[in-house]
Amino acid sequence: MTEPAAPTPPPGCPAHRSPAPLYGPRFQTDPGQVYRELRAAHGPVAPVELAGGVPAWLVIGYRELQLVTSQPKLFGRDSSRWNAWSTIAADWPLLPMMTPVPSILYTEGTEHQRRSAAITDGLSSVDPYELKKYCEQVADRLIDEFAGRGEADLVAEYAHRMPLLVLCWMLGLDGAQVPTLIRALLDMLDGGAGAQQGAERLLAVMLELVEAKRAAPGADITSRLLVHPAALSEDEVMRDLRVLLIAGHQPTAYWIANALRLMLTDERFAASLSGGRRSVGQALTEALWEDTPTQNFAGRWATRDTRLGGRQIAAGDLLLLGFAGANSDPAVRQANGEAAEGNHAHLSFSHGEHRCPFPAQEAAEVIAATAIEVLLDRLPDLRLAVAEHALVWRPSPWVRALVALPVGFTPATTTTGGAFG
Missing domain, CATH: 1.10.630.10 (Cytochrome P450)
Structure with missing residues (x-):
């Protein structure tokens, strides 16, 4: 069965011209807009660029992120299989999040x-x-x-x-x-x-x-x-x-901090500051959906050539887990774009x-x-x-x-x- 093609991007979409950088003032200020543009241009799996011009795939589809995190034999946690290691400088600032060290983060299987x-x-x-x-x-x-x-x-x-x-x-x-x-x-x-x-x-x-x-x-x-x-x-x-x-x-x-910001700036929570309408629990849940603290995580590495979200993934490619992007996937939102009240099916704690x-x-x-x-x-x-x-x-x-x-x-x-x- 052939996967559907990625959606056609809107005219002039900056995310379509080249891999979107996950750094810089634009991403720092409004990452949500970057994720929306990436989804429109590339679908649930988008090419992105980390600091230093390092390429990666950002998984922002809810279903695709669940698939990546639930199939360790296809998308492994051991970063030593990364096919870009020969191009990574010893002083690359993101190295601490990628270097394969003998911690629980990079273990697989029975270990x-x-x-x-x-x-x-x-x-x-x-x-x-x-x-x-x-x-x-x-x-x-x-x-x-x-x-x-x-x-x-x-x-x-x-x-x-x-x-x-x-x-x-x-x-x-x-x-x-x-x-x-x-x-x-x-x-x-x-x-x-x-x-x-x-x-x-x-x-x-x-x-x-x-x-x-x-x-x-x-x-x-x-x-x-x-x-x-x-x-x-x-x-x-x-x-x-x-x-x-x-x-x-x-x-x-x-x-x-993100839940407090929500309660201090959103009128729906204004009364909560004096014990009113919306609760602390509701603010915490909404913060995980709308401003989840862990936006992206590195990551998973493909164990062999495969396809995901209409994209050809090569063995050793880095896939970043886009929790924020997946949480905003229209497929798991209501028609108005909001998460359903009381819905705890976000991916903010991974999968x-x-x-x-x-x-x-x-x-x-x-x-x-x-x-x-x-x-x-x-x-x-x-x-x-x-x-x-x-x-x-x-x-x-x-x-x-x-x-x-x-x-x-x-x-x-x-x-x-x-x-x-």
């Missing part, structure tokens, strides 16, 4: 199942009631640091720090390392000159953590991984913890055997929901301090993330008097 089971068990060991209680404590103490000022940047002072402090508690890390970890995470995910150094700093912190927990175990995920029946080596634990830290922090931090583990999804939702609920309870007249169009997005091909979210509010009293590092 992936072994390591994934250990991570899932480790996450499942976290008591949900203790997690909720600790999240509330973290939220209160962070808010105490700026409540009396009447103004704050909810990205740097709250959304970045909240999930990382909770993750430090879950992993057994010292919360005083949060500033160092945040800088390393941002350097790595922005894909700039410091990306490789950021990745190395994170690995060094994880090595210190593993050594410390081997010497003095505690009631934390790291200690449990070190004695798990999967018999992970210290190197495996170290590398998988880095994956857990990155995957747990950045998406959750920007989920919080298939490499999807975000369910205990991790649940923990992320607890962290994000608690962060917003406590904030709105403490500062009920929260308001955006700048015009919406003045908000700036990070220059990353991977995440949809605000640089800052400045707000104003009536100064409030503190509750705990404490402060985090």
Whole structure:
């Protein structure tokens, strides 16, 4: 059966003239428009270009993305099969997201199942009631640091720090390392000159953590991984913890910030700031559909020549998982282009055997929901301090993330008097 041809592009569509760059001011400001143009010009699988002129396929079809992530024998996770390695410079800024390292990210088959089971068990060991209680404590103490000022940047002072402090508690890390970890995470995910150094700093912190927990175990995920029946080596634990830290922090931090931006700028949520119409849960779900934190992910590599979405894919080609593009696929939207109320079928947590583990999804939702609920309870007249169009997005091909979210509010009293590092 022959696949249907890609749709005819509209006249003058810039995405049709050449592979669309997933970088630069246009993509940074309005990636949604880039995805729409790519879909019109190329259909569900579009040729794109990463920084440095590196080619890739961006999968923005909902059905096609499900297919790619559910057929590991055809679209593998091991990046060593990439057919472009001979052209990649040693200082390419996106290298940390592509280099095949012995972590859970690049494992396949039974090896992936072994390591994934250990991570899932480790996450499942976290008591949900203790997690909720600790999240509330973290939220209160962070808010105490700026409540009396009447103004704050909810990205740097709250959304970045909240999930990382909770993750430090879950992993057994010292919360005083949060500033160092945040800088390393941002350097790595922005894909700039410091990306490789950021990745190395994170690995060094994880090595210190593993050594410390081997010497003095505690009631934390790291200690449990070190004695798990999967018999992970210290190197495996170290590398998988880095994956857990990155995957747990950045998406959750920007989920919080993007949901808050929605609630502060969309009149449908205006009453929610004082306990009205639409709930925090609705804002979090809509943020995943409309501004999912992980926009694109690298990726999958074709194990042989094949066809996908009307495109000829060569063995070793890189396929980027376009979660944002797939979530906006008209095939899974209502006639008016909106996601159905209460629909949780988005692909923001990925799909298939490499999807975000369910205990991790649940923990992320607890962290994000608690962060917003406590904030709105403490500062009920929260308001955006700048015009919406003045908000700036990070220059990353991977995440949809605000640089800052400045707000104003009536100064409030503190509750705990404490402060985090």
